[in-house]
Amino acid sequence: MVDGKSPEWLPPGFTEKFKYKNGRKIKYYYNVATGEKYHSKKDVISATTGNVSHGTPQTTNDDNGFSSNNKVDAISxxxxxxxxxxxxxxxxxxxxxxxxxxxxxxxxxxxxxxxxxxxxxxxxxxxxxxxxxxxxxxxxxxxxxxxxxxxxxxxxxxxxxxxxxxxxxxxxxxxxxxxxxxxxxxxxxxxxxxxxxxxxxxxxxxxxxxxxxxxxxxxxxxxxxxxxxxxxxxxxxxxxx
DNA sequence: GTGTTCGGCTG
DNA sequence: CAGCCGAACAC
Known part of the structure; x- marks a missing residue:
């Protein structure tokens, strides 16, 4: 509980990622299985509780840029x-x-x-x-x-x-x-x-x-x-x- | 997407 | 209790 390195609320299959836009740090959650990304904790929770298996809450994409190369948005x-x-x-x-x-x-x-x-x-x-x-x-x-x-x-x-x-x-x-x-x-x-x-x-x-x-x-x-x-x-x- | 506020964790 | 900072909220 003390270490916030791993969000416990985060369902399995999700990873925490960061992106920098205009100098602003943005955290989002990435579902490895479906490739969806969520901007807030609420989104992840509502998405996972409502539809665990597969539901495309945001982008109805079967294939997108995530497919072939997962260039991790590593911070520079x-x-x-x-x-x-x-x-x-x-x-x-x-x-x-x-x-x-x-x-x-x-x-x-x-x-x-x-x-x-x-x-x-x-x-x-x-x-x-x-x-x-x-x-x-x-x-x-x-x-x-x-x-x-x-x-x-x-x-x-x-x-x-x-x-x-x-x-x-x-x-x-x-x-x-x-x-x-x-x-x-x-x-x-x-x-x-x-x-x-x-x-x-x-x-x-x-x-x-x-x-x-x-x-x-x-x-x-x-x-x-x-x-x-x-x-x-x-x-x-x-x-x- | 950007600005603002809230809330909570830590020392 | 004060400081700090992430995240939610709102525009």
Whole structure:
């Protein structure tokens, strides 16, 4: 139960496969016997419980690309093996023979980025704009920039005061990210779903504008320079400077 | 297919 | 309890 390497719920004959589309990791389940693939656990379960032997729930194909050659969708761990979503303006010099070569180039790239980051952080100079306009705040406000926004769950754009208790509001506190290069912003997004209060941290790179869901993700990007290695694809917010 | 949220596992 | 991340959900 502890090791999630083998999904127990997965019926025999099924294998777990991964595919990378647009930098997003997609897991799907592949039925070796029939060649069908399913995107979610539900699909597999409903398909297997309803019709165990043979039923073609999705594609009614007797023969498709799976027949002759099962080219396993092996993930490419090397950054130089798949088309990189390089931003315009960046060019790939050559294909690297060794890892060190690639690493050297990455280092250059990161030096540059580091410089940009540093300059950016200095330019901002930690603008601690303290604005607490909240009336029903029961939490101690930190002396950092606080931003509050709320979304009306229903269709009432009014009465924002008491709504904080019944609707989902989002408050974000921005603080300099800890354990990351200067300039990075850590945001604690406080949201309310149902009656549960969530506090999720996000990390924003001021240079690229990527907002990472976790510190490890941010570190991964810093280290490899490729968001493909992140556990979750970061949203990219434009930096208004 | 893409973005968003939820929920749960782990340290 | 907080952080992280997969997966479900929704657009």
């Amino acid at each position: 761990p090397e950054p130089n093996d798949s088309p990189d979503p390089l931003p315009s303006g960046w060019t790939v010099e050559e294909k690297h023979e060794t890892l060190e070569d690639a690493r050297d180039q990455l280092t250059r790239f990161y030096s540059r980025a580091a410089v940009a980051r540093y300059l950016n952080s200095v330019h901002h100079a930690n603008t601690t704009s303290l604005q607490n306009k909240l009336d029903n705040v029961d939490e101690p406000l930190p002396d950092m920039s606080l931003q509050l926004s709320m979304t009306s769950a229903g269709s009432e754009p009014e009465k924002k005061r008491k709504m904080a208790l019944s609707s989902r509001f989002v408050a974000s506190v921005s603080t300099p990210a800890d354990g990351l290069p200067p300039g990075w912003i850590k945001e604690i997004i406080t949201s309310k779903s149902g009656s549960k209060i969530r506090r999720d941290p996000f990390y924003t790179d001021p240079v690229s504008g990527h907002v990472f869901r976790s510190k490890p993700d941010a570190l991964r990007f810093l280290k490899t320079g490729d968001i493909r290695y992140c556990a979750s694809r970061p949203k990219t917010r434009i930096i208004s400077n």
